[in-house]
Amino acid sequence: MSFKPASIPENDSKRVEAVVRTGVLDVNASKLYEIYCLLAREITGCPTSWTGVIDTNRQFALARSGFPDGLPMEVPRNQTLCQFALEAAKPLVISDMTKDKRFKFHPVVTERGVKFYAAFPIITSDGYMLGTLCVSDTRVRKLTSHKVNLLTNLAGKLAYQLEVQVAQRKSTAETTIKIMYKLMSKFADLSLQEAISILKFMINDVITGDEKKMIVELGIANHLDNNVVISKLGKKIQEELEMNVGTLRRIKNLSDNEDELMKMLGQIKG
Numbered sequence: 423m424s425f426k427p428a429s430i431p432e433n434d435s436k437r438v439e440a441v442v443r444t445g446v447l448d449v450n451a452s453k454l455y456e457i458y459c460l461l462a463r464e465i466t467g468c469p470t471s472w473t474g475v476i477d478t479n480r481q482f483a484l485a486r487s488g489f490p491d492g493l494p495m496e497v498p499r500n501q502t503l504c505q506f507a508l509e510a511a512k513p514l515v516i517s518d519m520t521k522d523k524r525f526k527f528h529p530v531v532t533e534r535g536v537k538f539y540a541a542f543p544i545i546t547s548d549g550y551m552l553g554t555l556c557v558s559d560t561r562v563r564k565l566t567s568h569k570v571n572l573l574t575n576l577a578g579k580l581a582y583q584l585e586v587q588v589a590q591r592k593s594t595a596e597t598t599i600k601i602m603y604k605l606m607s608k609f610a611d612l613s614l615q616e617a618i619s620i621l622k623f624m625i626n627d628v629i630t631g632d633e634k635k636m637i638v639e640l641g642i643a644n645h646l647d648n649n650v651v652i653s654k655l656g657k658k659i660q661e662e663l664e665m666n667v668g669t670l671r672r673i674k675n676l677s678d679n680e681d682e683l684m685k686m687l688g689q690i691k692g
Contacts, residue, residue: 425527427500431508433550434478440550441475444584445591450495452485458555458580459487465572466565468538468557473580475544475553476504484553503528504554507541511551513570515540518562530558538563540570542577546585555580601663608659609640624652624660 431437441447459471470488474481480496481504499505506524507514516539519525530536538559544552555577565573605617619633620642629637634650637643642656652660 423527425529426524428505428509428524434508437508437550437552438477440546440548441477441552443588444475444552445588446475446484446584447477447482448495452483454583455485455580456487458576459485461576462542462555462557462573463487465569465576466540466557466563468540468559468563470559471555471557473544473553473555473577474504476502476508481505481553501529503530503539503558504541504556507543507554508551511543511545511549513540513542513574515565515570517564535560537561540565540573542573544577544581544584546581552581552584604663605659623650624656 455473458473462471462473463469468488470486472483472486472489474483476482476499478499480499481502482496483493486493503525516522516525517537519528519531519537519539525531525539536558538561539556540558541554541556543554546552555573557573601621602614602617605620606612609616616636619629620637620640622629623633623637623643634643637656638645638650641653642659643650644653
């Protein structure tokens with residue numbers, strides 16, 4: 423006998439769209455999510471925990487705990503344990519995988535000796551299951567209803583964090599677009615990169631000599647003691663833009679990467 427992958431849920435295309443909207447695919451930000459894995463291990467006593475989202479073809483790991491370093495961030499969907507958790511929006515707890523027809527022929531059971539597995543769904547407020555928060559062990563285990571509730575709530579907190587990040591990214595993108603349009607309406611033929619340089623200057627980020635020269639030529643800054651300071655025109659533009667410093671600081675890390683910024687702006691279409 424061999425392992426057979428799970429069937430594909432009917433709403434999977436919409437579910438995958440919700441996964442894509444999170445913006446977490448192919449982004450290594452494990453420090454944001456590893457606390458969930460650490461807490462899952464602490465609650466259950468299991469030696470390993472992981473959390474990730476599942477798109478059409480793969481499971482992408484957000485964080486892991488108890489695994490060797492250097493493991494790939496993604497696993498083909500049809501080889502995962504968590505594909506079966508997509509079948510129902512409730513916890514999937516398998517005390518002994520060697521006795522479960524879905525899992526007993528899976529390589530992690532037959533080759534690595536994993537017996538216990540539990541997956542807790544990460545579900546959005548509109549009902550789409552993004553992925554799972556999981557624990558596993560090489561010995562048979564049972565979870566009390568209290569621990570199941572704790573882990574269910576923990577996965578719910580992770581779902582909420584992901585949704586907040588989506589909302590924040592959308593707000594940041596919309597604000598950025600508004601600021602960009604205003605800047606480009608004031609200065610003819612202003613490129614996106616030049617507009618980003620102006621924003622960097624206005625939030626006191628580090629800018630290059632060429633960027634300083636461009637900003638002075640536009641009249642946004644003046645030379646003063648081998649440095650550049652914001653001019654009256656620059657202050658007026660600041661006021662007209664009604665710049666939100668918090669929003670601008672959130673895009674600070676994108677300021678040197680035009681492609682990444684454009685990708686972020688494009689995500690609001692979803």
